[in-house]
Amino acid sequence: MSDVYIIGAGIHPFGRTDHRSGREQGVFAVRQALDDAGLEWKDIECAYGGSAASGAADIMVNELGLTGLPFINVANGCATGGSSLASAQYAVASGAYDLALATGFDKHDRGAFNADPKTYGLPEWYGQTGMMLTTQFFALKIQRYMQLHGISRRTLGLVAEKAFRNGARTDHAWRRSEVDLDTILNAPMINDPLTKYMFCSPAEGGVALILASEKKMRELGADGVKIANIAVRTRPPNSFEVFQPAISVQEGGKPTVLASKAAFEGAGIGPEDVDVAQLQDTESGAEIMHMAENGFCKDGEQEQWLAEGRTELNGKLPVNTDGGCLACGEPIGASGLRQIYENVQQLRGRGGARQVPTQPKVGYSHVYGAPGLAAVAILQR
């Protein structure tokens, strides 16, 4: 398998855009990515994309042009973006194509997601009695984690404060105003210990990435970032995941840990080599737990990391440099690709006001979602 590069990246600003559908935001991102790569739509040889709530991605050909290219719809929950990217990478790495598109977009209603028990193979009573909420899972997971590993409520607040500070410097972010720590800590509770500023909201947005073979990149003279590895993993036995009426008394593995190890092995590097990381932060606690699950620190060390500002833009390991899900919101189909977009910008030195100052060479991204799956992508300059 040969190396694959991202040579074009486009994004439609996240948040709320009343006058554009989810797919239109995807089309906007594709056009921006084409411009970025110096290409036209007719140059693209194959495409992979999807949304969770905004319809099939292949309908984009109506707007982009009827070039006859194969366009595969991807529906993989929170890993839709990661799976689209992995598929596009395989298509190019195999030698079948030289130019591929990976795209994702979405537009969700306001308020928390409401899941249908049947869709997840669960009994109706689980939803009827009010136990099938993603927000509860994250609260239950971090509540126990905080008590076992000595994480304070203040540290949860510091994660959110950083997110809004970074978001204020990011053109594509939704929340563009800083929020101070006291406001975050004293805001209305959603699910104890998490207040409303510690949760991301369902949102809208679109992202597109153009992948090229090394030969094509050189031919075009494009500014590419290498995909060092992508790993997508579903849950192992006895794990604790979102939407579980019961969990095993045996402590099992975690899909994030599996995906992270596989991606590091595939890339031939370790956590110490990473210069900038985008970690799934659907709420503050998730960022904290995912720092450890992805191998960047031991359980409990996050308390000190946050106190010392190690995950700030100028810290040892900047995390969620564009404000992450907390500042950008979560359009499911686009969210994982936003992380890749952000790493591409950081590695190309195009981060503007939020640019990590140390000329990062390795970018790491991680998404997690229902019903227990994780995707990790490592990019290298």
Add this chain to the structure above:
Amino acid sequence: MSVLTPIAEDLWTNEAEPRLIGGRLASGTIVFPMPAGDAAEGVERYPLSRKGTLWSFTRQDFRPKSPYEGPGETPQDFVPYLLGYIELSGEVIVESLIVDAKLEELKLGMPMELAIVPFNSQHTTFAFRPERGA
């Protein structure tokens, strides 16, 4: 007023001190709830212990969207409720509503016991509460 009926059939046993109905897989692993349909093949019905310890907890502070069918009809008449996971030693860790407690009183590892409680104007459901006298 009509008599409240269980939120689902065969979720707990019909006895003086009801027990949640789990299943024992061929491997010996205990699961909850008892699987239904084809997934129930080879799974032995296994009533669970009524007592356990608190594994984690939170409070639901906003009214969930559908399919939630709790009491009240609007965000204004919503009363926050407690929920968590209760570890039934050697069996399984069950997610459950928590009653007869305040958030501030909940601690990891505290003893809990099963109760069947009114849920809405039509149904009862299962919940755990701090073990009395513990």
